[in-house]
Amino acid sequence: MNENLSSCPVCGKSGFSNFLETADYFLTNEPFSIQKCNDCGFKFVNPRPDIREIGRYYQSDEYISHDAEKAGLVTRLYKIARVFSIRTKFNIVNRYTSSGSILDIGCGTGEFLHYCNSKGYDVSGVEPNEKAGSFAQQVNGIPVTTALGKLDPLTCKFSCITMWHVLEHLHELNESLEQVKSLLLPGGVFIAAVPNSNSWDAAHYGKYWAAYDVPRHLYHFTESSVTILAKNHGFEIVKTVPQKLDAFYVSMLSEKYLTGKTNHVKAFFKGAWSNFMAGIATRGHSSQIFILSVKKT
């Protein structure tokens, strides 16, 4: 079933305009509309598949695990990028919370948490995909629950909670943010990475921008919408950090959606240009990491 949002998930107002007609270029080719709130400018898929219906849009092994065994230079580069990405994420976590416990929401197969654990952190994960979650548990030794709501805030507290490209997938956006807040230890940090629909590559590729990724990405954040959302839930943004590799990855997929074929060289230059323009035109990078803390009252 589809569901219609009648109020903006960020500001609660009800006037929307049509922003973009796009399609699920990754899997089903079904068309979807992105609407924009007339009040705060937040963009979201509307109507959208409800929580029962959305499952079938994730039924691709490629989506669950980007590291499927394939031969070739791109796969090798991808693996190198993944190791680099795990270390970059860890360095960010470690900069804002140098010890303690990490909860990674949407932990997938658990490689990031496994690395954090090897550096002395206590780690836990939330992963709704059973296959990925049991891999994290059995191979990487991570305690994993299937839903955020299963963690009791009275007994479970974390010094750092991470969501690496997860927030844009959550039907219960506001409820999840409240749950995150209740699970944070005093002085803890919440780290959320999301695509930035204000980036140069988003404007350049338009409806073919791979990070629209409808209907899996229900929301299309910008720095401004994250700021409002954070404030609504009592968080403040401590720092915004770019995810520069994402500009290349997103451009690679977007080129494919736009032209029907892969062009790594062109995608490389588009990604590099997006990173360059992020600083010049204050658009921000293709993806950004927000470091949030609970605002002291």
Ligand SMILES: [Zn+2]
């Ligand atoms: Zn709004």
